[in-house]
Amino acid sequence: MKRILLTVSIFLTAAVAFGYYLFNKPHSSIVDETPIALSEAPALVGEYEADENSANAKYLGKVIEVTGTISDKNLDEKGILNLTLKGGDLAGIGCQFDKNFQTEALGLKSGEQVKIKGICTGILMDVVLVDCVISKESN
Amino acid sequence: MKKIILIVVLFITATNIQAQTKFFTKAGKITFDATSPSSPDKIYGTNDKATSVIDAASGAMEFALLMKAFAFDKALMQEHFNENYVESDKFPKAVFKGSITNMKEVNLQKDGSYPIKVKGNLTMHGVTKEVTADGKLTVKGGAIVNGTSKFNVLLSDFNVGIPSLVKDKVAPEAKITVDINYDPLKAS
Numbered sequence: 001m002k003r004i005l006l007t008v009s010i011f012l013t014a015a016v017a018f019g020y021y022l023f024n025k026p027h028s029s030i031v032d033e034t035p036i037a038l039s040e041a042p043a044l045v046g047e048y049e050a051d052e053n054s055a056n057a058k059y060l061g062k063v064i065e066v067t068g069t070i071s072d073k074n075l076d077e078k079g080i081l082n083l084t085l086k087g088g089d090l091a092g093i094g095c096q097f098d099k100n101f102q103t104e105a106l107g108l109k110s111g112e113q114v115k116i117k118g119i120c121t122g123i124l125m126d127v128v129l130v131d132c133v134i135s136k137e138s139n
Numbered sequence: 140m141k142k143i144i145l146i147v148v149l150f151i152t153a154t155n156i157q158a159q160t161k162f163f164t165k166a167g168k169i170t171f172d173a174t175s176p177s178s179p180d181k182i183y184g185t186n187d188k189a190t191s192v193i194d195a196a197s198g199a200m201e202f203a204l205l206m207k208a209f210a211f212d213k214a215l216m217q218e219h220f221n222e223n224y225v226e227s228d229k230f231p232k233a234v235f236k237g238s239i240t241n242m243k244e245v246n247l248q249k250d251g252s253y254p255i256k257v258k259g260n261l262t263m264h265g266v267t268k269e270v271t272a273d274g275k276l277t278v279k280g281g282a283i284v285n286g287t288s289k290f291n292v293l294l295s296d297f298n299v300g301i302p303s304l305v306k307d308k309v310a311p312e313a314k315i316t317v318d319i320n321y322d323p324l325k326a327s
Contacts, residue, residue: 023180027214060231061207061221076166076187084165094165096188096208121207122231124190125165130208 029098031133033063035117041068045087048123059120065135066093067115070108081105083116084126094126101133160196162283162321167191169204169317173294175310182309184209184220191319193283198242200257200286202317203234224299225264233263235270245276245283252277257288266297274317288317 037059039047044066048055068085071092075081081097083105095116097105108114118129167189173182186209191202206227211217221227237259239245245253253276261270274288291312294301301309 022215023213025214027210027217056231060228074166078187080187082166094188119207121188121205124188124203124205124232128188128205128208130188130210 027131029101029133030063030117030119030131031101033117035065035135036062037064039064039066041066041085041087041093045091045093045127048127049088049091052123056122060122062120063117064120064129065115065117066095066129067113068093070110070112070114073108073110083108083114083132085114085116087127090125091123092126093129095129095132098131098133105134159282159323161192161194161324163190163192163324164319164321165190167202167204167317167319169202169315171209171313171315173310173313175308177307178310179308180213180216182211182216184211184217186210189317189319191286191321192324193239193286193321195242195245195247195283198239199237200239200259201234201236202319203232206231206233223302224294230264233261235259235261237270239276245278247278247281247283250279255286261292263292264297264299268292268296282323283321285321286317286319290315 044055044059044064047058066085068087070083071086072084073082078099080099081102083095083097085093085095087093095118105114115135116129116132117135118132121128121130166187169186169189171184171186174180175182186204188208189202189204191200193200206225207221209217209220211220237257240256240258242255245255255274255276256271257274258269258271260267270290270292272288272290274286276283277285291314293312294309295311301311
């Protein structure tokens with residue numbers, strides 16, 4: 001009897017702890033995630049401009065890697081880095097960085113080429129990627 | 140001499156045509172707060188990638204945001220927000236199209252902050268509803284530099300259901316705040 005009680009209480013404690021862990025789970029960075037697609041910035045913007053719904057079906061909420069030329073750079077009031085990559089005539093790709101992983105991107109300048117990994121959230125004026133990190137050469 | 144006058148006249152008209160009436164941003168800040176008194180934690184998300192355009196000549200204004208660009212402190216909360224509540228895979232955007240109904244009272248030639256009334260249609264989660272809100276426009280150096288507003292949306296108006304199990308943990312009415320710094324829109 002004691003043993004059953006003990007087992008049950010251990011199980012319950014574990015369940016509560018796991019629940020608590022899930023509830024407070026921090027955001028995981030996408031640094032180690034493999035992107036589902038690799039794209040050039042103008043090509044990605046082109047896909048979105050041609051057919052937003054089918055592009056969303058492919059990319060929305062997914063980690064993608066984009067190579068492009070920086071056209072704009074700024075730090076917002078929370079100190080989060082935002083880079084814009086050149087896309088088409090009007091639209092580009094807005095990349096909002098993960099604040100914990102933006103240090104190496106802070107030194108980048110407009111006109112430079114970068115490879116960025118981020119979560120695609122869709123298109124407004126620009127295609128928007130969030131939680132971005134600089135992509136390491138894939139191995 | 141005539142030529143010079145002509146050039147001067149042309150120059151003046153050209154600069155007049157370019158006088159700024161449209162202001163925009165790609166980095167507007169919009170927050171969502173559905174914390175209720177008995178919520179175990181703050182249900183609070185921020186979105187720093189909203190776009191917005193104001194046409195000062197007509198008072199027309201628009202803003203749009205991507206649901207998945209809302210960031211919550213807790214990963215699980217963000218997941219629930221996207222998957223169970225606003226279904227952002229199906230409805231990735233929220234769009235507001237409307238106008239500042241008292242734009243005439245905003246004087247772009249005089250720096251200051253002006254109370255405004257905004258009325259328009261908000262489309263979210265596949266539902267379009269009329270929304271009215273009070274706000275504030277800040278004018279500096281002949282330009283609109285900032286706009287803020289606070290308003291509430293009843294989640295049930297937009298078919299965002301709250302499961303009965305957590306009925307008292309999520310506020311039925313979400314508080315939305317808008318805080319947008321505007322730049323002049325360059326004529327293209």
